[in-house]
Amino acid sequence: AVLTQSPLSLPVTLGQPASISCRSSQSLVHSDGNTHLNWLHQRPGHPPRRLIYKISNRESGVPDRFSGAGSGTDFTLEISRVEAEDVGVYYCMEGIYWRFGQGTKLEIK
Amino acid sequence: EVQLVESGGGLVQPGGSLRLSCVDSGFTFSSYWMNWVRQAPGKGLEWVASIKVDGSEKYYMDSVRGRFSISRDNARNSLYLQMNRLRVEDTAMYYCARDSSVVGGSVWGQGTMVRVSS
Numbered sequence: 001a002v003l004t005q006s007p008l009s010l011p012v013t014l015g016q017p018a019s020i021s022c023r024s025s026q027s028l029v030h031s032d033g034n035t036h037l038n039w040l041h042q043r044p045g046h047p048p049r050r051l052i053y054k055i056s057n058r059e060s061g062v063p064d065r066f067s068g069a070g071s072g073t074d075f076t077l078e079i080s081r082v083e084a085e086d087v088g089v090y091y092c093m094e095g096i097y098w099r100f101g102q103g104t105k106l107e108i109k
Numbered sequence: 110e111v112q113l114v115e116s117g118g119g120l121v122q123p124g125g126s127l128r129l130s131c132v133d134s135g136f137t138f139s140s141y142w143m144n145w146v147r148q149a150p151g152k153g154l155e156w157v158a159s160i161k162v163d164g165s166e167k168y169y170m171d172s173v174r175g176r177f178s179i180s181r182d183n184a185r186n187s188l189y190l191q192m193n194r195l196r197v198e199d200t201a202m203y204y205c206a207r208d209s210s211v212v213g214g215s216v217w218g219q220g221t222m223v224r225v226s227s
Contacts, residue, residue, distance in 0.1 A: 034210060036210055038208065038215070040154075040215075042154075047204055047206075047217040047218065047219055047220055048154065048204075048217055049215075049217070050208070050215035053208075053210050053211075053214065053215065054210050057210075057212075059212060059213070059215070060212050060213060089153075091153065091154055093154075093208075095208045095210060097156075098144055098146065098156035098159065098208075099156065100153060100154040100155065100156065101153075102153050103153040103154070
């Protein structure tokens with residue numbers, strides 16, 4: 001499956017919402033019945049950190065302003081109110097075959 | 110806290126070889142598929158190779174198949190990537206990582222940098 005993210009660049013005003021789309025070229029529903037779609041966040045000079053797993057499950061310590069949704073081939077990461085610490089690149093990732101989207105760079109306007 | 114620590118990167122000439130290592134500080138290394146992921150400077154994440162818990166299955170991206178070899182030693186909690194016939198386009202930060210669909214199930218190392226240049 002090829003994962004296509006949009007937009008690739010996302011300038012956002014502090015306190016405003018942000019949304020990133022991830023579309024797959026084929027369904028990501030695995031034979032185990034789960035959809036292993038993750039969202040990762042990477043700051044410059046750091047390894048990626050998983051924020052969301054299985055579409056909508058937040059990792060421990062991830063603020064509840066982050067939410068994931070979707071099914072099948074279409075997925076979305078939403079940030080309800082962007083904070084300064086949210087800058088960086090966001091990747092969607094299929095967790096069985098380790099396919100990545102191209103990344104979306106979020107910056108503060 | 111589980112940590113993955115990579116080593117073995119460096120500067121190598123085209124056609125040369127390097128062996129990357131990744132040590133898991135936890136106690137459950139042998140329970141997980143392990144993976145190598147790379148990131149060229151200024152670029153996105155790219156899966157390189159995966160290995161099953163017991164080493165019986167290995168998978169590679171097309172451009173490294175036949176040149177790279179992934180292996181593991183569960184007794185040493187270690188993952189390896191033998192890289193031969195290196196090319197300029199293999200220049201990247203190489204991360205070892207694992208991912209399971211439970212809270213805290215994603216672990217990435219800090220990465221080791223590989224530079225292929227004459």
